[in-house]
Amino acid sequence: MPFTQAGQLARPAPIALPDASLGPLAQNLRESPFGALPVLDRVPAERRMSAADAVPVRVLGMVLESDLAHCPAADGKSTFTASPENSCTASSIMRGD
Secondary structure, rough: OOOOHHHHHOOOOEEHHHHHHHHHHHHHHHOOOOOEEEEEOOOOOOHHHOOOOOOOOOOOEEHHHHHHHHHHOOHHHHHHHOOOOOOHHHHHHHOOO
């Protein structure tokens, strides 16, 4: 069967938004078969079950599993004890394009 559209090869994959915190990032990375998450500027219309967006969704960067090790911690000891205001987000650790 010939492929005539790129969407025929596409599969849903976990994503991250810029303000996603460590917990959701780690969970989505576990669900990703690629060990990486694209950081998008907003949730795509097809995931919101709404009409198509007038402006395309932009990929702002990527978060890899190894990037989680670089999350700053409030106490300097552990990534997992950071207070919410000091915790890392996707935008603070992502690799830009």
